[in-house]
Amino acid sequence: MEPRWSPRGPLRLPRCSACLLLLLGTAGFFQSYAVEVDVKDASNATCLYAQWMMSFLIKYETNSSDYKNATLSLSSNVTHDGSICGNDTQAALLAVQFGEGHSWSVNFTKTNETYQADFITFTYNTNDTAVFPDAKRKGPITIVVKDTMHPVQLNNVFVCHNTDSIEAENVTQFFWNLTLQAFVQNGTIGEKESRCDADTPTSAPTVLPTDANITTASTTTLSPAPTTVPKPVENPDTGNYSLKSGNKTCLLATVGLQLNVSQDKPLLININPKTTSADGTCGNTAATLRLNDGNSRFIDFTFVVKNASANVRRFYLKEVNVTLLNHINGSVILSADNNNFSKWDASLGSSYMCRKEQTLEINEGLQIHTFNLRIQPFLVKENKFSTAEECFADSDLNFLIPIAVGMALGFLIILVFISYIIGRRKSRTGYQSV
Known part of the structure; x- marks a missing residue:
């Protein structure tokens, strides 16, 4: 029997070992489809049920050794091969396959009173040229990450409308509008x-709420917003971030970050270091620092080494990627990148420092302001910054301070000399002949 479709969505088949229903999502992340999987046991009774939406943001290397971001979403050609019910001794498995060789699965285990997700396995196929144009590495790539889902009481349905994300190995997985029950x-x-x-x-996918770190400026027209926005009184707090390769620290960063977004409404967003986590990759000639502020804002800084064959090698910031999501329904507020930077240049083995405010122009609608910056993406030793090479703005300040002090001392010397001359003249007039 063929599945029937109604205005509310497809109807379930009366008998099947595992029924998969695809519902076209609303204005969700990258127009992803909602997936409904109803896994049944041998007696045709539901044993595992899930309905959710998900999408993926994947950073991959091109043949020109640049890095690009790819967005991968579920489409209508989703299958569910391999999904199983599970029991007291065997884990349940929810598995889907979609697109050109992509797959995703999560396994569930249970105790006497609860069940929980254990590991998520995601495989993406870079042979899919529509998603990964000019990919250097070809073929399927698999990552396995620990799920952060808390234990759920047996016979309870786990529900999460808000967007959740998991980051690992250049992949960010986004999930929202989730309804799930295992066992x-x-x-x-x-x-x-x-x-x-x-x-x-009372959670519901409505509008993006404001928070204390967002300052809005009113606008009365739909014309493009000005590129400059009044800044909040306080600068962002400075955060300390680091990456490890094995047991060794491979990247250090100290920076205060502020996003200047000029879309429908100008926004100034201070990144809160207390809620921000760092992830990324380290390498000999390329390194990426990915920051997740915990409010569905993701910023990637990619550094590369130039003159790799020369005796004196230097590193610099080459690319910045920013993704802002609506943390309630997962929709994209803004996604922007610039891979033509040549900023924050310093000798390999040194750190780069700039205490003054700097501005990174991502595109016409987005700027990043940095404060109290110090960064070292390569050759970190003993978990400490190496000697810093300062930015020109800080160097100007260092030159101006001694000049100002010297001028003040010179003026003081001149003032003392003049006072001395006046004093001597007065002493001479006091000894007149009689």
């Missing part, structure tokens, strides 16, 4: 819900 008892979906931490009892 369904008696074929009946539970009525009690267990909500994720990000949800509240």
Whole structure:
């Protein structure tokens, strides 16, 4: 029997070992499709049920040794081969396949009272040239990450409307509008819900809320917003970030970050280091620092080494990627990148420092302001910054300070000399002959 479709979506097939229903998503992240998987046991009773939306942001290397961001979303040709119910001794598995050789799965284990997700396995195929044009590495690439889902009471449905994300190995996985129950008892979906931490009892995918780190400027027309926006009184707090390769620190960064977004409404967003986590990759000639501020804002800084064959080698910032999502429904607010930078240049083995504010022009709608910057993406020793090469603006300040002090001392000397001359003249007039 063929599946029937209604205005509300496809109807479930009356009998199947695992039924997969695809519903076209609303204005979600990269126009992703909502997936509904209903896995049934031998008696045709539901044993594993899930409905969710997800998309992927993948950083990959091109043949020209540049790095690009690819966005991968679910389409209508999704299958569910390999999904299994699980039992007391065997993990349940939810698995889907989509696109040109891409797949995603998560396994669930249970105790006497709870169930939880353990590991997520994601495979993307860079032979899919529509998603990964000019990819240097060809073929399927698999990553395995630990799921952060908390244990859920058996016979409870886990629900999470808000966007959650997991980052690992140049891949960020986004999930939202999730409804899930593993180890369904008696074929009946539970009525009690267990909500994720990000949800509240009234959570619903409506509009992006404001927060204390966002300053808005009013606008009365739909014309492009000005590129300059009044800044908040306070500069962003300075954060300390680091990456490790094995047990050794391979990248150090200290910086305060502020995003200047000029889309429908001008926004100034201070990145809060207290909620920001660092991830990324280290290498001999390329390194990437990825920051996730915990509010669906992601910033990637990519550094490369130039003159790799010369005796004196230097590094510099080559590329910056920024993705801002609506943390309620996962939709993209802004995605921008610039891979033509030649900033923050310093000798390999040194660090780059600039205490003064700097501006990185990502595109006409986005700027990044940096404060109290110090960065070393290569050859970190003993978890400490090496000798710093300062930016020109700081060097000007260092030159001006001694000049100003010298001028002040010179003026003081002149003032003392003049006072001395006046004093001598007064002393001579006091000894007149009688």
